[in-house]
Amino acid sequence: MITISIIAIAMIRRESRKMRTVIMVVLIITIIMESRTSIEAIEILGGILEKQKEKNMKMGIYIIIITIIIMRQKLEEENIMYLFTILGMEILMSSKDLIAGLIAIELQSIGIYIMNIKKSKRAISAGVIYYIIGSISSVILIIGIVVIYKTIGVTSIEGIRMNLESKGMMIIIIMSLLIKIGAAPFHNWVADVYGGLTTDRAIIISSIGKIGIIVYISKLIMISNINMIIVITVIMGAIGGISEYRVKRIMGYSSISNIGWMLMDESRIYVYQYFISVIIIMMNIMNTKSSTSIIITMFSLAGIPPLIGFIGKLEVMYKMIISGEYIMTMILITTSVISTVYYLRIIISIKKGKEKGKRTIMTAIMTIYQMVYIMI
Amino acid sequence: MKSVVNIYGGIVIIMGITGLAINRRNILKIVIIIEMIVFASCIILIVTSIENNDQSPLIAAMYIIAISGSELAIGLTIIIRYYRIKKKSIN
Numbered sequence: 001m002i003t004i005s006i007i008a009i010a011m012i013r014r015e016s017r018k019m020r021t022v023i024m025v026v027l028i029i030t031i032i033m034e035s036r037t038s039i040e041a042i043e044i045l046g047g048i049l050e051k052q053k054e055k056n057m058k059m060g061i062y063i064i065i066i067t068i069i070i071m072r073q074k075l076e077e078e079n080i081m082y083l084f085t086i087l088g089m090e091i092l093m094s095s096k097d098l099i100a101g102l103i104a105i106e107l108q109s110i111g112i113y114i115m116n117i118k119k120s121k122r123a124i125s126a127g128v129i130y131y132i133i134g135s136i137s138s139v140i141l142i143i144g145i146v147v148i149y150k151t152i153g154v155t156s157i158e159g160i161r162m163n164l165e166s167k168g169m170m171i172i173i174i175m176s177l178l179i180k181i182g183a184a185p186f187h188n189w190v191a192d193v194y195g196g197l198t199t200d201r202a203i204i205i206s207s208i209g210k211i212g213i214i215v216y217i218s219k220l221i222m223i224s225n226i227n228m229i230i231v232i233t234v235i236m237g238a239i240g241g242i243s244e245y246r247v248k249r250i251m252g253y254s255s256i257s258n259i260g261w262m263l264m265d266e267s268r269i270y271v272y273q274y275f276i277s278v279i280i281i282m283m284n285i286m287n288t289k290s291s292t293s294i295i296i297t298m299f300s301l302a303g304i305p306p307l308i309g310f311i312g313k314l315e316v317m318y319k320m321i322i323s324g325e326y327i328m329t330m331i332l333i334t335t336s337v338i339s340t341v342y343y344l345r346i347i348i349s350i351k352k353g354k355e356k357g358k359r360t361i362m363t364a365i366m367t368i369y370q371m372v373y374i375m376i
Numbered sequence: 377m378k379s380v381v382n383i384y385g386g387i388v389i390i391m392g393i394t395g396l397a398i399n400r401r402n403i404l405k406i407v408i409i410i411e412m413i414v415f416a417s418c419i420i421l422i423v424t425s426i427e428n429n430d431q432s433p434l435i436a437a438m439y440i441i442a443i444s445g446s447e448l449a450i451g452l453t454i455i456i457r458y459y460r461i462k463k464k465s466i467n
Contacts, residue, residue: 011465099436099439101416102439102440102443103443106443106446110446110450113450113451113454115453117457121461121462122456124458124461125458125462127454127458131454135404135410135447135451136396136410139414140382142413142414142417142440143417146417146421149421150424155431155436160434
């Protein structure tokens with residue numbers, strides 16, 4: 001059904017825009033319905049895909065809503081690529097085999113590569129950087145799959161968990177995934193790509209490109225231990241952002257430090273609040289420019305108590321202290337305080353100017369959601 | 377004979393990784409090196425399937441070839457676009 005409607009969209013000509021919108025809405029609804037209810041597809045793909053869980057589905061629906069918001073602004077052929085990336089993300093979140101994971105990662109990132117092709121010089125340079133980084137990481141993933149198959153003889157995640165003798169074998173695969181999300185030893189590309197691309201593409205890379213891989217990496221982390229990488233990631237994200245003066249580059253470094261937290265403990269509230277905050281800030285940069293919304297979101301990212309960001313950090317730390325990792329908790333708290341510097345600098349420079357922006361309903365709703373979360 | 381092919385694939389992969397480390401100027405060279413590594417790992421997968429009497433790495437090799445082909449096509453598109461906008465060499 002999905003493929004048929006994608007082909008139908010591709011065949012419709014440029015003149016009939018209304019028809020294409022209708023088909024796109026139908027396609028989104030079928031993606032929601034199919035991934036929830038279709039039993040036959042689960043039986044066919046049962047070897048490589050898990051059954052859809054409720055928590056994965058919530059995140060998928062959330063991303064689809066955001067996509068509709070972005071799609072409202074202009075309707076072009078690129079929107080088909082949005083749908084491809086969403087499909088890849090959902091397959092990636094539910095895959096339980098290394099080869100299915102490889103196919104899903106390629107599906108989502110090929111859509112992003114195509115969307116990055118733009119006419120301005122800065123944007124096309126950032127697109128080329130993102131393409132090179134993505135293809136190198138996928139090649140390393142292929143090498144990792146070959147090494148693991150050569151030594152063990154299986155590619156499913158449960159089989160690896162049963163048969164793996166030494167933990168060092170998985171480090172190649174985990175390294176390729178860390179390159180893709182921009183964790184610390186491989187973080188140099190993040191600020192350039194975030195600063196270079198247009199803002200709506202930066203939303204796509206920071207949300208759809210990272211959620212699926214974080215959920216997929218949390219299945220593999222149980223096999224090997226990456227505490228050292230988390231420490232380097234958090235420190236580099238906190239220190240690197242201090243010397244930056246453009247908001248989008250600062251958001252890049254903020255994403256590095258937040259990814260350290262998400263790798264530490266992948267709790268749903270933390271992932272939700274981070275991506276909501278990023279989307280609010282990027283939408284404010286793009287068109288609405290409302291200063292109160294930016295200020296509240298920055299306080300939330302810094303972790304000031306009544307807001308939702310505080311609750312996410314509280315949950316992560318609570319789980320870490322229960323499991324007895326005191327040193328990691330202290331490192332995370334310290335770096336979080338350091339990274340407050342660049343959030344507060346943005347707030348200061350906003351308060352010096354006057355408010356000129358307009359308020360739209362969508363940013364208002366999302367900001368209020370951050371404030372009122374504790375009552376719900 | 378099979379072990380010879382295995383060693384050959386390993387040598388090509390190591391050559392590719394050193395190439396990625398050395399070469400940082402030319403985008404086309406990076407794309408070519410990536411394809412080289414992909415096909416060397418496909419050779420290793422196919423030889424392993426003959427050794428183990430197992431069909432699944434053959435299917436995996438087919439998937440990998442198709443994926444890398446599509447990725448290469450899009451990469452060349454991006455590079456041509458970059459060349460037209462920048463009006464310089466690809467370096």
